[in-house]
Amino acid sequence: AQTVTQSQPEMSVQEAETVTLSCTYDTSESDYYLFWYKQPPSRQMILVIRQEAYKQQNATENRFSVNFQKAAKSFSLKISDSQLGDAAMYFCAFPNSGGSNYKLTFGKGTLLTVNP
């Protein structure tokens, strides 16, 4: 079974600084996707960034980027120029099973605090 591990329950960062959230996963599949979701206090889960495993290039979305190491099964999220609105719980997620059926397995989450 696929597993997703986020080893940092909590992280804090100063506004305008950079922070990296870690995620490791385990899978026997060779082609898959990985996601980072953000859940602010409002509880609405929002997709932050998506990485396709067959792509060598790390995904980037504005201030958010990933460091994807396929061999090491590592998928970290870097937030640059942190803003107060980035404060949230961040979940790494991995879709189980191939084909057109899938379900997301989430890590336990990392609570990010942004200090002014």
Added chain:
Amino acid sequence: KAGVTQTPRYLIKTRGQQVTLSCSPISGHRSVSWYQQTPGQGLQFLFEYFSETQRNKGNFPGRFSGRQFSNSRSEMNVSTLELGDSALYLCASSLAGGQGNEQFFGPGTRLTVL
């Protein structure tokens, strides 16, 4: 386009009762998934529906059931409620449920069982 909507937003029930939660996906989305979120267990997959058929089911007892209607709206039902069923229930929709398809989440239904 309107986002995923869930009703009700908050619910208080007592042990032994049953409850039905509703989810309306984004227009055109045919896949609806349900997740349970608790402080102890985190986010856990309940089930996924596509075109009125359950395609995936998580490791939950039979008290948890669901269905999807022809308009893609979905309901989940929990019978004989237990204290441990208190959780945030999240619904997510996607176009076809494929691996790369983004899942769009609703705001959730907060269920409290007393």
